[in-house]
Amino acid sequence: MSDTKAPDASRRSERSRRAIYAAALDLVSEQGYAKTTVEGIAARAGVGKQTIYRWWPANSKAAVLLEAFLDLADQAARAVGAEDAGAGIPDTGDLAADLRLVLRATVDELNDPVFDRPTRALAAEGIVDPALGAEFTAKLLEPQLQAYVRRIEAAQAAGDADPDVDPRLALELLVGPLHHRWLHRTLPLTHAYADSLVDLVLRGLAPRT
Amino acid sequence: MSDTKAPDASRRSERSRRAIYAAALDLVSEQGYAKTTVEGIAARAGVGKQTIYRWWPANSKAAVLLEAFLDLADQAARAVGAEDAGAGIPDTGDLAADLRLVLRATVDELNDPVFDRPTRALAAEGIVDPALGAEFTAKLLEPQLQAYVRRIEAAQAAGDADPDVDPRLALELLVGPLHHRWLHRTLPLTHAYADSLVDLVLRGLAPRT
Numbered sequence: 001m002s003d004t005k006a007p008d009a010s011r012r013s014e015r016s017r018r019a020i021y022a023a024a025l026d027l028v029s030e031q032g033y034a035k036t037t038v039e040g041i042a043a044r045a046g047v048g049k050q051t052i053y054r055w056w057p058a059n060s061k062a063a064v065l066l067e068a069f070l071d072l073a074d075q076a077a078r079a080v081g082a083e084d085a086g087a088g089i090p091d092t093g094d095l096a097a098d099l100r101l102v103l104r105a106t107v108d109e110l111n112d113p114v115f116d117r118p119t120r121a122l123a124a125e126g127i128v129d130p131a132l133g134a135e136f137t138a139k140l141l142e143p144q145l146q147a148y149v150r151r152i153e154a155a156q157a158a159g160d161a162d163p164d165v166d167p168r169l170a171l172e173l174l175v176g177p178l179h180h181r182w183l184h185r186t187l188p189l190t191h192a193y194a195d196s197l198v199d200l201v202l203r204g205l206a207p208r209t
Numbered sequence: 210m211s212d213t214k215a216p217d218a219s220r221r222s223e224r225s226r227r228a229i230y231a232a233a234l235d236l237v238s239e240q241g242y243a244k245t246t247v248e249g250i251a252a253r254a255g256v257g258k259q260t261i262y263r264w265w266p267a268n269s270k271a272a273v274l275l276e277a278f279l280d281l282a283d284q285a286a287r288a289v290g291a292e293d294a295g296a297g298i299p300d301t302g303d304l305a306a307d308l309r310l311v312l313r314a315t316v317d318e319l320n321d322p323v324f325d326r327p328t329r330a331l332a333a334e335g336i337v338d339p340a341l342g343a344e345f346t347a348k349l350l351e352p353q354l355q356a357y358v359r360r361i362e363a364a365q366a367a368g369d370a371d372p373d374v375d376p377r378l379a380l381e382l383l384v385g386p387l388h389h390r391w392l393h394r395t396l397p398l399t400h401a402y403a404d405s406l407v408d409l410v411l412r413g414l415a416p417r418t
Binding site for chain 2: 032033034117120121123124125126127128130133134136137141142145165166168169170172173175176177178179180181183184185186187196197200201202203204206
């Protein structure tokens with residue numbers, strides 16, 4: 001093997017990886033998680049199934065799906081010029097407006113039919129598989145939650161939110177209800193709902209006078 | 210068939226049903242949901258597997274698990290003399306104390322290792338299977354949520370909570386964060402957490418002066 005071959009091999013490998021992500025998302029979206037197999041993903045991606053088992057040895061189907069979402073989050077962050085997926089909450093100086101924007105965008109994502117089945121499948125696997133769940137939480141969820149922490153801390157520093165409130169608790173009041181409604185399909189997820197949620201939570205965060 | 214046989218048949222049937230619930234909960238708790246089979250549940254319960262397929266024709270394993278939880282909720286409600294599982298929030302006149310009591314009890318339930326795997330398995334199935342999820346939400350979740358609605362409405366009538374706040378939104382601020390933390394195992398679920406959650410949510414519900 002000469003060194004000159006390395007870039008080509010690396011490009012091929014990167015292409016295969018991307019093809020595997022796309023195949024996993026497409027198949028789960030089309031036929032559901034239960035009917036999607038590693039063999040099916042490999043066939044659609046044009047790779048051997050041993051490639052998938054080698055790259056994702058444990059709970060391969062779910063692990064591929066998790067990395068596909070991590071890749072999407074990375075791409076989305078890069079598209080807006082951010083360094084990582086957790087840098088995504090704007091700070092215009094208007095906390096209510098900034099949170100409404102982010103929660104409305106989350107509502108739109110959760111309502112997107114293309115991602116409904118893959119997102120649900122990944123959440124469900126994380127709930128029953130502690131190892132995958134820990135990876136999901138550490139790599140995908142926690143960076144998003146930390147973005148809320150930073151935005152709430154900035155509001156506290158600016159005098160727009162009570163500095164005695166735990167930002168971690170405050171952010172859970174925003175994302176918890178939204179995910180509860182989505183996961184259990186109790187009531188529709190709408191922009192109006194996102195706005196009401198922000199308004200009620202901010203009443204609790206208001207600086208004490 | 211004479212009428213005199215009906216009570217015996219009904220008792221036998223009731224005994225089998227209960228044995229199936231117990232077997233499903235035990236097996237999922239012991240070996241996880243993925244490894245639990247309808248055959249295994251039938252064998253442990255001492256019934257034929259056709260009995261299970263006849264009584265629960267669609268998504269049988271998950272449907273048995275859902276009914277096992279409904280049965281537990283019924284029993285728990287009857288144990289405290291309530292008519293149904295949704296009647297469970299006390300009204301001592303102190304909204305904060307009543308909510309802390311209920312959320313602390315929920316924390317204890319979610320932390321109970323015996324029910325951890327079955328509860329997670331049922332939640333995960335409901336997330337990916339819309340029909341089962343709708344049944345889970347309508348029969349098990351919604352009665353619990355309605356108990357919060359009634360308690361918050363009583364507080365509004367008593368002047369302890371702002372009557373302009375939507376009780377439905379308010380209850381989601383209580384149960385959403387708790388379930389988010391449990392499902393994604395982000396941080397520990399403790400009584401102190403339940404108390405802080407109630408305190409922060411009630412700040413948002415305080416009557417406007």
